[in-house]
C-alpha cells in the first residue's frame with residue numbers, strides 16, 4: 087500500500103523517498119544551478135543573468151585583458167550606467183567631472199571590446215541597473231542573477247536567487263559565467279497580519295531591519311512570506327527585497343505568483359508565445375513546498391505598524407514615525423549604547439523625542455529602492471495641488487528612462503514642478519552622492535533610498551530614510567511629517 | 575597574489591561596531607578605474623578634517639598606527655555595499671588582517687579573494703584584545719593561517735574559522751578563477767543540458 091511517503095512494507099518500515107523531500111524556493115533554485123560541488127570546495131554555481139555597471143566593472147574587464155580572456159557569455163550579460171553619471175539635462179553633451187567621464191567612457195570601451203550589450207545614456211533602456219533588469223523582462227523566476235552591487239537582492243522579488251558580488255567575482259562571471267559560492271542558510275521572514283493604511287513595502291522592510299538589526303540576516307537568504315507580502319505589487323516586492331542587504335542578508339526572495347507573471351508578460355526579454363506558457367508552468371513549481379524546512383523563522387507583526395523612518399546612521403536605526411527616539415542611557419549593552427550615542431551625535435538629534443517636526447533641507451525621491459512608476463505616482467498623489475516648503479529642495483529622480491517616459495505620459499512631472507520640485511534624468515543620483523547630487527555638510531534629508539550611513543548622501547550630510555509618501559509629506563511641511571493625513 | 579602563511583603585526587584598535595563600506599572608502603573615490611591609490615582615502619571622512627588636514631583625534635593619524643598591519647574593529651565590520659574598493663583601500667594602507675566578532679558576507683568574500691584575512695573571534699577574545707591594545711600601543715599579534723590560530727599577548731592561542739577552499743588558495747597564493755576554469759567541460763555540459771534561461775541580445 088502506498089501512503090504519502092512511499093511504500094509501507096509489511097514489516098512496518100516506512101521508506102521515505104529522497105525525491106519527495108520538500109524544498110524551499112531557495113533550495114530549488116540552488117540545486118538547479120550547481121554545476122559542480124566537490125568535497126571541501128564551494129559550489130560552482132551557474133549564473134543566468136549578469137548585470138554590469140560602470141563603477142564595479144572596470145578592474146574586472148582589465149583583469150580579463152591581462153589574462154587574455156574574453157567575456158564568455160555576452161548574451162547573459164547586460165551593462166548600463168547609473169552610479170557616477172549626472173542627472174542633469176545636459177549630460178549627453180558633457181559629463182563635467184573628468185574622472186566620472188573617464189569611467190563612463192571606459193565602460194563604453196569595455197562593452198565594445200568584449201561584445202557586451204550596453205544600455206547607454208540617451209537610449210530608452212538606460213537606468214539604475216536594478217530598475218532596468220526587471221523592466222526589460224531580463225529578471226525572471228527561478229534564475230540566478232548577480233551584479234557587482236549589493237542591491238542585486240532587488241531581483242529576488244521575482245523568485246530569483248539574486249545577490250551582489252565583488253569585482254573579483256564580476257571577473258569570474260565574465261570569464262566563466264559561474265561563481266564559487268558556499269551554500270547560505272535560509273530564513274523564512276513571515277509578515278503576520280494586515281498592514282494598516284499608509285504602511286507600504288518600504289515601511290515593512292524598515293520595520294524588519296529595525297527588528298533584526300543590520301547584521302541580523304548575515305549568512306542567510308531570506309524568503310518573505312505572509313499575506314502582507316502576497317498582497318504587494320511587484321514594485322512593492324522589489325522595494326522590500328532591495329533592502330534585504332540592509333539587514334545583512336545575502337539575498338531576499340519572494341515566491342513567484344500571478345502578480346509576478348502578470349508583470350512579466352509581454353516584456354521584451356520575457357519568453358513569448360508557447361515559450362511563455364511553458365515558462366509559467368515551470369515557474370509554478372518554484373514556491374517552497376509545504377513542510378519545507380528553513381534554518382530559522384522570523385515573525386514580523388505588521389498589524390500595528392506605522393509609517394517608518396530612520397533616525398540614525400544605519401538602516402537598523404528606525405522607528406514608527408510618532409515614536410520617540412531611543413535613549414542610549416536605557417540600553418543595557420554598552421557597545422550598543424555607545425553606537426547609538428555616536429549616531430545621535432552625528433545626526434545632532436535628541437533621544438527620547440519623536441522625529442516629527444524635525445526641520446529638513448532636502449527631500450530625495452529616487453534610487454533603486456523607490457524610483458519606479460508606482461513610487462512616483464504615490465508621491466505625486468501627496469504633492470498634487472500642494473507646494474513644497476520654501477525651505478526645502480525636492481529632487482525627484484526616475485529610476486530609468488522608461489519610468490521617466492511613463493511618468494511624462496501620465497503628467498507627473500507637471501505635478502512635481504508645480505509643487506516646486508526638480509524633475510531630473512534617470513540615475514542613482516543622491517542615493518550615493520558620487521555624481522554631483524549631494525547634501526552639504528550638516529544638511530538633513532528625507533530620502534527614499536536605502537542607506538543613511540554617515541556621509542552617504544554627501545560628506546557631513548544627515549539622512550532620514552522613509553517611503554515616497556513620507557518623503558513627499560515632509561517636503562510639503564519642511565519637516566519630518568506623517569504621510570497619513572495626506573492619504574485620505 | 576603572495577602566499578600567506580604566518581605573520582606578526584602591530585595592531586590598531588577601532589572600537590566601533592557596524593563600520594560600513596561607505597566609511598571604509600566613501601563613494602566619491604569609486605570613480606577610479608584602477609585598484610591602486612585607494613589607501614590614502616581609507617576612512618577618509620574620519621581621517622581628514624574639512625580643511626583636508628589629518629584629524630589628529632583619529633587613530634590612523636596617530637604614531638601608533640604607523641607600520642600597523644592588523645585592524646581590530648567592532649562587530650559586523652564591512653556592512654553595506656559590495657565595493658571591493660574597501661579591501662583594496664585597507665590593503666593599500668598596509669593592513670593584512672582585520673579582526674572582528676563578525677563580518678558582512680560580501681565584504682568577507684572580497685577580503686578572502688584579495689589576501690586580506692578576515693579573522694572572526696568571540697566576544698570575550700575581542701574584549702581581551704581591545705583591553706590589550708589600550709594597555710600597549712605596540713601590541714603585536716601573530717597570525718598563523720596554516721593552523722588558523724591567533725596568538726594573543728598572554729600567550730593564549732585562539733583558533734579562527736576560515737573556509738577550507740579559501741585557505742588553500744591563500745596558502746598557495748593562487749586566485750580562485752583557475753579552479754573554475756579547470757571545470758570548463760562541466761560548465762559546457764551544464765549549458766548543453768539546461769539551455770538558456772534568458773538572453774540579453
Ligand code: SF4
Nearest residue numbers: 237453454514517518
Ligand atoms: S540607487 Fe543607490 S543603492 Fe541603488 S544601485 Fe544606485 S547607488 Fe546603489
